[in-house]
Each structure stands twice: as C-alpha cells, then as structure tokens.
Amino acid sequence: MSAPRTLLAIDKVSKNFGRVTAVDGISLDIRENEFFALLGPSGCGKTTLLRMLAGFETPNHGRILLDGGDIARTPPNKRPVNLMFQSYALFPHMSVRANVSYGLEMERLPAKEIRSRVDAILATTELVAFADRKPEQLSGGQKQRVALARALVKRPRLLLLDEPLGALDKKLRGAMQLELKRLQHEVGITFVIVTHDQEESLVMADRMAVLRDGKLLQCDTPHAVYEHPADRFVADFIGVMNFVPGKATADGVMA
Ligand SMILES: Nc1ncnc2c1ncn2[C@@H]1O[C@H](COP(=O)(O)OP(=O)(O)OP(=O)(O)O)[C@@H](O)[C@H]1O
Ligand SMILES: [Mg+2]
Secondary structure, three states: OOOOOEEEEEEEEEEEEOOEEEEEEEEEEEEOOOEEEEEOOOOOOHHHHHHHHHOOOOOOEEEEEEOOEEOOOOOHHHOOEEEEOOOOOOOOOOOHHHHHHHHHHHOOOOHHHHHHHHHHHHHHOOOHHHOOOOHHHOOHHHHHHHHHHHHHOOOOOEEEEEOOOOOOOHHHHHHHHHHHHHHHHHHOOEEEEEOOOHHHHHHHOOEEEEEEOOEEEEEEOHHHHHHOOOOHHHHHHHOOOOOOOOEEEOOEEEO
16 A cells, blocks of 8 residues: 555644643644544644634644645635534525535536535435525534535535534434545545544544644554553543553552
8 A cells, every 4th residue: 555645734833812822833644535533622722723724723833734835825715625613604594505505606616516516415414304494493413414514515625524523413423423434435535523522533533633732642543542542641531441550660560
C-alpha cells in the first residue's frame, strides 16, 4: 500500500479569545479519505479548531495547509471544506428540501442535477417524508439530519462535523454511524468529526485526537489510544479504566 497522502496539515496552530487560549499550538495531519475523530471535554477547543479549518476564525499563530498550500486567507466559501455546525444553523423560513438544495443552487448547478442529488441525500438521511416541512416542525434529531444532508449534498473534499449525531436516539445513531461510513467510502470525502462519545470514535474513526485545554494530548488509531493511552487523563477520558495506585520498580509494579 502506498503511504497515505496528507490532505490538511495543521501546523502549530493557536487561537485565543482575549485571555482565553482556546487552541494552544496544535499540530496534526489529516490524511486524504480519512475518518478522523476529535475528542475531549467541553471547552477544550474542538469547535474553535473546526471553525479555523472552515475559515470562520483566523489562527493567531500557525498555518493551515490544504494540499500543501496555506489557506489562512481563503474565505470559507472558497474552501473545498464544509462545516456542519453544532447548532445546525438551518434557515427557519425554508423547507427541508430548500435548506438542502440551497448550497447547490448557490453553485448554480442545473436544476435536474440539484433535484437528483437532493432526492438521494434525503432518502439516505430518511427525510423524504419531511421534505416540505419547516425546521420548527421537526424534532431535534430530524433537524440534525437536515443539517447533515445539507453538508453532505455539497460533496466537499473535507467535511467537518461538530457532534453531528448528538441529538439522535441510540438506534438512529447506530444507523447514521454506518451510513456516514458508507457515504464516506462512496463519495470519497475526508471527514473530521467531533464527538463526545468514545464508543462512536471506536466504531467510526480511522484515527483520533484527544484534546485538553486547547492542547493535543494524543493522536493515533483508536486501538492504539485505547491500548496505550499517552497519560492518565487520556486513559480516564477514553475508557472504562481501573487505576491501581502503585510504584514502578525494577521488579515490576508494586501495589
Ligand atoms: N468567541 C469566543 N469568545 C470568547 N471565548 C470563546 C469564544 N469561542 C470559544 N471560546 C472559549 O474557548 C474555549 C474553547 O471553546 P470551544 O467552543 O472550542 O470548545 P469545545 O471543545 O467545542 O466545547 P463543547 O464540547 O462544549 O462544544 C472555551 O473556553 C470557550 O469558552
Ligand atoms: Mg463545541
């Protein structure tokens, strides 16, 4: 197998808001066609990092390279990157179908192509029956699926998903996890997904990064992170872990 190609290089990126350092010198490579998960406790900088990748925030330090080129000055709508917001950000006055079609209409694609792509994605996300409703007439999980459909239909090279499955019940969540994996293979999109759910990262991610206080603690395959957590915080955050106090000696660990 040939070496995986780097799609996005995050190089010593920092972002502060006044005195708060939201992202603190993070370096990461995201590979082409990878399913990459970002994990960490609330407030550790996950959304801020995604917003910088999408172009909604500018880093105070560091560089973000796409295919080797610096995209710091590229506005969001000129990046082949799409962000699905944590808060959905649906257009309230527009139907589900219109919400999903909007991005393709902005690209001025032929009406026939828009229709067939929107139909396909509505079917995938089980939204056909709701196509004519407004967001306020939907449940939280349904809204979340509209936001997902709207992001996927554009077929970006890099799709950033901020807790995309958080509002779904367990059954739908499991189905959408498989669906996202399938879609990713089918359309060849690189995914970066923020999740609070450790199990979800195991099911879905090729590699994952664990953040704390804006810093990167560990980046590896889920298996490696579970088997060899970088420190106690990662171990505690990732898994059902038992800590046994002990002292390391030449003869092994003494309880
Ligand atoms: N616009 C802003 N102005 C000031 N502080 C901000 C701003 N956006 C984020 N922060 C702060 O930066 C830190 C990181 O926030 P961020 O939203 O990236 O966290 P998160 O990891 O996405 O958390 P959650 O899991 O709760 O969504 C937090 O301390 C937050 O309060
Ligand atoms: Mg967030």
